Amino acid sequence: MKKQNLTLTIDATKATGKVSPLHYGLMTEEINYSYDGGLYAELVRNRAFLNDPQKPAHWTAVGGANLTLATERPVNDALPKSLKIECATPGAGAANDGYWGFPITPNTTYTATLFARGDVGGLTLTLQSRDGKTVYAQTRLPAVGEGWTKRTATLKTGKATPTTDAVFAITAEKPGTLWLSLVSLFPPTWNNRPNGFRKDLMQLLVDLKPAFLRFPGGNYLEGNTIAERFDWKKTIGPIETRPGHPCPWGYRSTDGMGLLEFLLWCEDMGAEPVLGVYAGYSLRGEFIKPGPELEPYIQDALDEIEYVTGSVSTKWGAQRAKDGHPKPFKLQYVEVGNEDFFDRSGSYDGRFAQFYDAIKAKYPHLKVVSTVGNEQPASKRVKSRKPDALDEHYYRKAADFIRDSPTHFDRYDRTGPEIFVGEWAAHEEVAPWLPPSRNLPATPSMKAALGDAAFMTAMERHADFVTMQCYAPLFVNINPGGRQWRPDLIGYDALKAYGAPSYYALKLFSTSVGDELLKVSLAGAPLLASVTRQSKTGKILVKYVNPGDTPQAVTIQLPGVRSIKPDATVITLAAPPDETNSMEKPTHVAPKTTKLSGVKPEFAYTFPPFSITLLTLEAR
Template sequence: MGTKGAATLLAILCSLLLLSLSCGCLAPESEGDQTALLEVDTSWKAARKIPQTLFGLFFENCALGFEAGGPYTPSNIDPWSIIGDESSIYVKTERASCFSRNIVALRMEILCAKCPAGGVGIYNPGFWGMGHGFRKELIHMLVDLKPQFLRFPGGTFVEGILLRNAFRWRETIGPWEERPGHYGDVWNYWTDDGLGYYELLQLAEDLGAEPIWVFNAGISRNDQVDTTAIAPFVKASISLERSEWPLILYKDVLDSLEFARGSAKSTWGSVRAAMGHPERFPLKYVAVGNEDCDNTKPFYQGHYLKFYNAIRGAYPDIQIISNCDGSSEPLDHPADLYDFHIYNSANDLFLKKDTFSRTSRTGPKVFVSEYAVHVDGDTSKGSLQASLAEAAFLIGLEVNSDIVHMASYAPLFVNDNDRKWNPDAIVFNSWQQYGTPSYWMQTFFGESSGAVIHPVRLNSSYSGSLAASAITWQDNEDIFLRIKIVNFGPNAVNLTLSATGLEAGVNASRSAVTVLTSNDSLDENSFDDPLKVKPVKSGLPSAAEEMQAMLVPHSFTSFDLALDEYGELAADM
């Protein structure tokens, strides 16, 4: 080949190389150039009221005492820790307490004449119990979620792996020093039961939330009572030693309801009054067991009917929740609500956002009492990606809130010194706390309960990565149209918002946009960087009935459009 031919070939190769490089540079830009149109019908004719109870909290008990080793001594004092060494302090447990039902005491002898500057003693690394006080900063985090209900005390904590270790409400009331405590065998810790039935009713009251009492139905993870022997669970007042519980169980649901709702002169209402609360607790929801309706627990439905008939007869206004899933086929027993739990990977949970779109609208309502991104073996402690999938799932619950009446994330709290489950909404230790992205995600739904939901229509070739809803809500000063949209994908989206049927103008000066995102979809919060993933709120000067916005990749965005003519609109709501 001659020089001229070589030069020509070189020119062609260079041109091809440049074309290849150009295409390579343009490809990501082309892939990221997504558009979407979100249409919202805000007419009152198309609107629907969301149940007042839609979003709340699930509290799994976590009150530990230094009787971790049980009633025998010497024993481990975990979760308490010793400050100092054997030359400065001597600590042991012994059966020397003056309280007959809580016999284990801790003896501490200070050995140093001139003790270290940091002091000596024992400390509790952030667990509740032994005085059952709540840390204010943790409770403020709950208040900020604006919960409408509190489900307690579990969860699997209610069941126990064995019935002898199940939660017994009678053992958790009265002076804390007289509560014997019990071994929480599901989560492997000794609980002093300082945070008991009474304290959790108080917590619901303080939060302004409806209490939901989950009681043991005569079934644990590994054993169960035959339905012919379930009567003591339902209505008998029998006092037995804990060792006898597997045979004739001490639990008595009607007495527990009388404790909460009975007059101060009733048998159990007087116990409540003596503890300092003569007023009745407004307990209107009970759940019969937890995750008990499956093929391994053949007695559940027989048990359930016994409880249902007894409770309905004594308290006809109480809403009764079944463990059996009625989302795909009707229940074969009466219930006001049925319990639904869902734990999936982020991708799978995002795809489950339309789960209840195909559920029958007749029969009991849905209580999604436990939802979260969770995969066994995954060490993630709560990522942005997980929170986005959960947000999309909750948007689906909002859209289907004609049948879904309650939902709560699980678990709510974890002590960083004793992690048994990942992820959780709120992480704490003895002096710090932070919210995971899943916690911050829930703040976007604080105004949804009791609001008005509007139909939306999303048009985009990228809609498989988007989820959206629209509500009208009001605070003390303004009324807002809130449009929430999840961008679960890796590309930015040029969004056009169009609200039709508005009976008021949009006030841009009072409107705002809030975005939850981060540099990486797998980013997590931590004690070192507790606000790495947190919502950022800013003004929205472009707010209008029709407006343009950019959705950044891996984000959850809430547009709050302030509406004029507040008085007339509020009257319509």
């Protein structure tokens, strides 16, 4: 087929605006086993025996033991149940199957913690194959007694072949009865933090160089009911004091990922927190009326902000210091609620106003975000107060993003509130809210990545007022039953992880962005490009998307630029639309870097079909 002849004009004579330093970030919530069974490195599933009220889910008997749930003599109020193990013979006990297995890697030290009591003598902790024939690591704990004691031990593997075909077993030295509570096992974690994060998943996130993290989530913040919301005060302190709560995506959250862990996550990535506070509305329609009934929830939000930002002389700043982090965290944005365009009560305007006034009174420097954006009907939007920013969410077919992106943000009022695109993702043809398709993997194809890149060019061209944006969902456990939503940026099992083509598209954009916006136009086709400049180096970063099945021959013009370095760097992500990445082929679709010579203030370049390209030019 004949190549298209297009002209891309970049006006480098002056910047048209400043790129928000927070433009590229991340959004997270407990969905698809993103925390438990995902980033949160805990390996024991149902560690507190609260996942099922009738039986010890994910625990099985070893050596003919009898397992039941017990409620007598709990460790504390947060751990109301324990596992009662009646051991008729030495070597009897219980085994946990983990989150679809335990990751066994060679020469690795695992840290175990548990509460135990009983009359069975010492305990043996073992990482072993499911059939019990292979022992990967083992250690012994001294005898337990009548009262609860907290025990810690380490297990180290040798020259093991990596596998997830493993369980974690706890067995008794002699016959008797053993009670266990809060059984935990951690592999090595990112920065060796206790109660920390998976190293491979953190590396994938750090490599994106995110400027912010929106947490603790969308629906996860609200909960199905008020009682099931993210109640932050129950998520701080030692893990044995955290009761956990039901997650709105069909499973229980341990709350091992508590408020401080989210903040440490930000710190470890060099990112700022964007804090979502519960605003009095839950998914099944329960809500708190504006007025006196809402005041306790507003105070709770103020306390949460104090925990994040307060000095050690404040009540909640002192609590943060007690929890291990005396230094306050930087905070600029607070989001009131989540997706309140779904609010059927009509109460969001009043609730937002009450939160807005209270936050501004105590923290006038903070920017307060409304969860109802410009794309919603006027009847849904906040009228009582002018938000500092509006959160907008977009889940669309790739083709729709490609069609809409050239002009989407052109109609916005640049003098209005900032725009925060707090959730967005392109999908292929199957809507993300439908049940998982047997024909589509959890992570998207190149087709979706092209739609994602098209939308990113639109957001980046307007990055002076589209101040923040983040793809969602971030994670998915690819095991059967692990997924509730697609598409997802990063897939993993207990042992390995990989990024989707969309991950590499985002990485290409987020790690190569200037601080100045340059005006760009395209003659001959819709504009699916964005251009920024690094003011200190003069580098011009050109991002161009060709979603079509033919090459695009483009004349690139830089009027006003008298001299340019003749050699440029080209990074290209290109593949047929149906191509994707998987656990077996984690980098099947990944960027390739080449050099381009003969660059002038006007030069030609042909963009391959189905491609996302970054050209780095150096004006002199």
